[in-house]
Amino acid sequence: MKKILFVASEGVPFIKTGGLADVVGSLPKCIDKEYYDVRVILPKYVCMSQEMKDRLNYRTHFYMDFHWQNQYVGILEAEMDGVKYYFIDNEYYFNGFKPYGDNALFEIEKFAFFSKAALSILPVIDFRPDLIHCHDWQTGLIPVYLHERFQGSDFYRGIKTAMTIHNLKFQGKWSIKEVQDITGLPMSFFTPDKLEAYKDANLLKGGLVYADAITTVSDTYAEEIKTPFYGEGLDGLMRARSGDLRGIVNGIDYDEYNPETDKFITHHFNAVNFRKEKIKNKRALQADFGLDQDDKAMLIGVVSRLTDQKGFDLVAYVMDELCQDNVQLMVLGTGEEQYENMFRHFAWKYPGKVSAQIYYSEAVSHRVYASCDAFLMPSLFEPCGLSQLIALRYGTVPIVRETGGLKDTVQAYNEFESTGTGFSFMNYNAHEMLGTVRYAERIYYDKKREWNKIIDRGMAIDYSWQVSAKKYQEMYDWLIG
Incomplete structure (x- = not known):
């Protein structure tokens, strides 16, 4: 022994x-x-x-x-x-x-x-x-x-x-x-x-x-x-x-983060039935956090410490442009005052489109992972990162920068080979990030079957301990x- x-x-x-x-x-x-x-x-x-x-x-x-x-x-x-x-x-x-x-x-x-x-x-x-x-x-x-x-x-x-x-x-x-x-x-x-x-x-x-x-x-x-x-x-x-x-x-702990049994989410789902069941979580989240009730709008989630390390200077730089797109944004977290206030400002400027929850709650974080269509993580550096692993587990497609653990755990989507579990960009650049988000939007809106296959592949990977x-x-x- x-x-x-x-x-x-x-x-x-x-x-x-x-x-x-x-x-x-x-x-x-x-x-x-x-x-x-x-x-x-x-x-x-x-x-x-x-x-x-x-x-x-x-x-x-x-x-x-x-x-x-x-x-x-x-x-x-x-x-x-x-x-x-x-x-x-x-x-x-x-x-x-x-x-x-x-x-x-x-x-x-x-x-x-x-x-x-x-x-x-x-x-x-x-x-x-x-x-x-x-x-x-x-x-x-x-x-x-x-x-x-x-x-x-x-x-x-x-x-x-x-x-x-x-x-x-x-x-x-x-x-x-x-x-x-x-x-x-x-x-x-x-x-x-x-x-x-x-x-x-x-x-x-x-x-x-x-x-x-x-x-x-x-x-x-x-x-x-x-x-x-x-x-x-x-x-x-x-x-x-x-x-x-x-x-x-x-x-990640597969018992704690399990969409079939998670006590924090409103509707349970799994890799087989997510096409029908997952949307119910999205509707409940939209209703509870002041977002427009719209099944079709792409809902992007953020659960993070709001700091430079996590890439929020990039988000701040293109936030106005992003809000012109047909997307919704759900943000949960606390951190540097400038980023807390930035998200509050955009929630005020774009009501129904941006929800800024500037606190931390374990229960709400589970709901974000389970309800959103995509999950944004544009980190400057990220030794491992757990959020993208949880997002994959809940069928929420990660959009990440290729650094540290994000590069190792999220395989970039390739539309020619129909491979990949998420979307990624390489350079630490706000418009490169925005371009990647918009590429994800295009697949989400125009190639729904491809989008669902990305989810299938993501939910099939084992990132348990x-x-x-x-x-x-x-x-x-x-x-x-």
């Missing part, structure tokens, strides 16, 4: 801010239990829901030397879907109203504590993993500490580490002097071949230097981050470690042998 330990800063259903939590919550339960004992360590945030806190059982506690103090380390545990979870409790570090705060230096101290505590509790819970699977910069110090502090003991010697990059933009950077003081690492670790990058200490870089393997969440993103444009200053390191770097596309889990298992076997 191979022992695998996940360590991350969030995981569903306990705590979630983004896609990282979906991976950490979904992947362990899909790993083959016959061959692998997979467990997860998360922080015990005070802001977790009471329902989740009630599932945790106190195990024990001890005190750990950290940042010139003796810090309390509480250990709680819970079991979900056959996976054992451990929670590290310390109210000084994990007490905010949300998992992450705005004070960058405190965040670094918090997750340095978490990384050291995650390693320190292992003998106490009597679990010696063969491999520790670390996620994003918050756990970047685990491979470093394992190399530096814990190598002296037989218990820790030979434990392998894998580091998964969910988004290279976030790295955990601060001045060397303060990070050295917090972590207690010797100064010899703060050199350009280790934790130093551009005169700062960089926690993610430390993890990437010391991990035995590196993964990221799509094949294309794994290639992109070796280039200066996507590499966020670490492209040289990614090129140097390219032999240990692989891309594995995220999956089972597929990704097999690829992670291959990596584990390669590392552990």
